[in-house]
Amino acid sequence: MGLRPGRTMRDVDKAAWSRFSRKRPRKSYIKAMPHQDINQFRMGSIKPDYNATFRLISQRDIQIRDNALESARQAVNKYLEKNMLGNFYFVVRVFPHQVIRENKMIAGAGADRLQKGMRQSFGRATDKAARVRKHQDVFLINTYKDKSRIIEHAMARALQKLPGSYKLTVEDKAA
Numbered sequence: 001m002g003l004r005p006g007r008t009m010r011d012v013d014k015a016a017w018s019r020f021s022r023k024r025p026r027k028s029y030i031k032a033m034p035h036q037d038i039n040q041f042r043m044g045s046i047k048p049d050y051n052a053t054f055r056l057i058s059q060r061d062i063q064i065r066d067n068a069l070e071s072a073r074q075a076v077n078k079y080l081e082k083n084m085l086g087n088f089y090f091v092v093r094v095f096p097h098q099v100i101r102e103n104k105m106i107a108g109a110g111a112d113r114l115q116k117g118m119r120q121s122f123g124r125a126t127d128k129a130a131r132v133r134k135h136q137d138v139f140l141i142n143t144y145k146d147k148s149r150i151i152e153h154a155m156a157r158a159l160q161k162l163p164g165s166y167k168l169t170v171e172d173k174a175a
Contacts, residue, residue, distance in 0.1 A: 003067075004102060004126075012061045012131050016098055030099055030125045037066040037128070038096065043077050044089040046142075053171040054151045056139040058132045062164040066096035066128045069138075072158040076139065079154040084147055093137040096128040138166065145172065 073092055080088050101123035132138060139158065141151055148170065155168050 038070040041092045050142040051173050052145040054141040055137050055169045057167050059165040063129045072161040075157040076154045083150050088143040091140045094130040096130040098129045099125045100127040102126045
């Protein structure tokens, strides 16, 4: 079968189903938490003389699946490590808390006798996503101002992996 398309779960107006309790498992909406695709949120090295901050900012409310965030993070980090080793500090600013639930349907002959359709269709926890609000930072990179061309190219690679529309902003740090 494969992964369900991201367009089926981009709506951020729906109720959040992320309650998971280790102390009281009977109180949990989610009995088994899906695995975490993104594990590393800070990359590069911190230096006090960085003079520019680049931010990738969301232009609308959107829900980004954790595998898309991880794919974009890898694309940016790989490009920055190759082109400016040790001269950047890269941070993923969103965390995938939102649990995505899926009511899996059987397809094929005799499926109507095996399945109950939409009766008790709360679904199983299959994946995680990050809810991103309008004007919220998704990625942040601290580096030198003269490296802006490389950063723009790295963010263009990330945009190919992420759903939605984003804006890249640059802030100069006062010395």
